[in-house]
Amino acid sequence: MKLKEWGEENFIDFLKSQFSSPSQEIGIGDDCAVLPYKDGYQLITTDAMVEDIHFIKDHISPENLGFKIVAANVSDIAAMGGKPEHAFLTLALPKTLDTLWLKNFVKGIKIACERFEINLLGGDTVGSKKSIFINLALIGSARNIKLRNAAKVDDVIFVTSFLGDSLAGLQLLKIASAMRFPQLVEAHATPEVYPEQGQWLASKTDVHAMMDISDGLDSDLKKLLKASNCGASINLEKLPISNSLKKACRMMDWNPIEMAVTGGEDYCLLGTASANEFSRLAKEFERKFASQVHPIGQVTRQGLEYVENGQHQNIKVKTFNHF
Numbered sequence: 001m002k003l004k005e006w007g008e009e010n011f012i013d014f015l016k017s018q019f020s021s022p023s024q025e026i027g028i029g030d031d032c033a034v035l036p037y038k039d040g041y042q043l044i045t046t047d048a049m050v051e052d053i054h055f056i057k058d059h060i061s062p063e064n065l066g067f068k069i070v071a072a073n074v075s076d077i078a079a080m081g082g083k084p085e086h087a088f089l090t091l092a093l094p095k096t097l098d099t100l101w102l103k104n105f106v107k108g109i110k111i112a113c114e115r116f117e118i119n120l121l122g123g124d125t126v127g128s129k130k131s132i133f134i135n136l137a138l139i140g141s142a143r144n145i146k147l148r149n150a151a152k153v154d155d156v157i158f159v160t161s162f163l164g165d166s167l168a169g170l171q172l173l174k175i176a177s178a179m180r181f182p183q184l185v186e187a188h189a190t191p192e193v194y195p196e197q198g199q200w201l202a203s204k205t206d207v208h209a210m211m212d213i214s215d216g217l218d219s220d221l222k223k224l225l226k227a228s229n230c231g232a233s234i235n236l237e238k239l240p241i242s243n244s245l246k247k248a249c250r251m252m253d254w255n256p257i258e259m260a261v262t263g264g265e266d267y268c269l270l271g272t273a274s275a276n277e278f279s280r281l282a283k284e285f286e287r288k289f290a291s292q293v294h295p296i297g298q299v300t301r302q303g304l305e306y307v308e309n310g311q312h313q314n315i316k317v318k319t320f321n322h323f
């Protein structure tokens with residue numbers, strides 16, 4: 001069998017079956033590995049980006065790419081409820097790479113490290129034949145953590161930002177129409193991430209499960225549901241869709257719901273919370289962060305269904321799969 005048929009998810013399940021975690025340590029399967037530490041936890045995560053798979057050199061500036069590899073990792077720390085602290089950067093670079101590009105890439109890493117108060121402590125640099133390969137490992141800490149496996153039937157499912165903007169930004173860059181929608185391009189190139197919100201949500205007992213959306217709502221929600229052994233009903237009319245995305249969809253004849261359900265790299269938080277406490281929690285969140293936490297559906301016993309105004313909907317799901 002080829003890797004293409006086996007798929008990323010099955011491979012990760014296989015890895016998990018081969019390496020059991022020592023007790024009290026959470027290994028493969030969540031946004032970060034978790035180690036008990038003093039009166040809290042240490043969190044460790046790593047994320048890679050490969051040229052022509054995750055980015056096209058002509059479509060993203062080196063500063064933005066540097067920022068984005070840090071932000072993607074901060075998002076995984078945020079998803080557990082943690083604060084990012086120390087990073088290691090590994091690069092595989094072709095020898096023909098322009099040094100100004102590389103200096104600007106490092107500038108982007110530095111901007112992100114300053115923004116999120118991260119110390120870059122080391123890494124590795126090697127040659128590659130043709131493509132650029134970037135990996136960042138990030139260590140953080142948390143007092144309280146939330147896992148993917150803690151959703152309960154009847155919980156409200158929520159997200160912390162608009163969905164689909166990053167995918168729209170990427171599509172616009174590909175067709176050289178980026179100038180018209182700077183907010184969408186920004187969402188793709190320098191995504192917002194939510195470490196403070198993650199820490200706050202993790203401190204609330206009424207929040208049960210949490211992760212971040214990096215592959216797309218449909219794909220990531222399925223991971224949360226599988227880990228929690230339950231299902232979900234998502235109300236499509238409640239998905240937070242930005243005015244910029246609505247406008248771009250009208251102009252480009254895209255379906256905003258499909259973009260919101262399948263678009264990756266939004267890097268917002270996806271979680272579940274007690275239905276009885278959700279509106280109180282949402283009000284507190286809004287007061288504290290001057291932004292909304294959007295309820296988008298409920299946890300059910302099994303399956304994932306999309307509903308619009310009470311009617312079952314079939315969504316064309318085109319999720320990203322590495323293989």
Ligand code: ADP
Nearest residue numbers: 012015027028029030031032033047076214215
């Ligand atoms: P995320 O999208 O949150 O970064 P992934 O889907 O990339 O998470 O990974 C899911 C889980 O599988 C994580 O716990 C990650 O550490 C683990 N994982 C992925 N690839 C590997 C690998 N090559 N070796 C060990 N663990 C892996």
Ligand code: MG
Nearest residue numbers: 031076212214
């Ligand atoms: Mg994640």
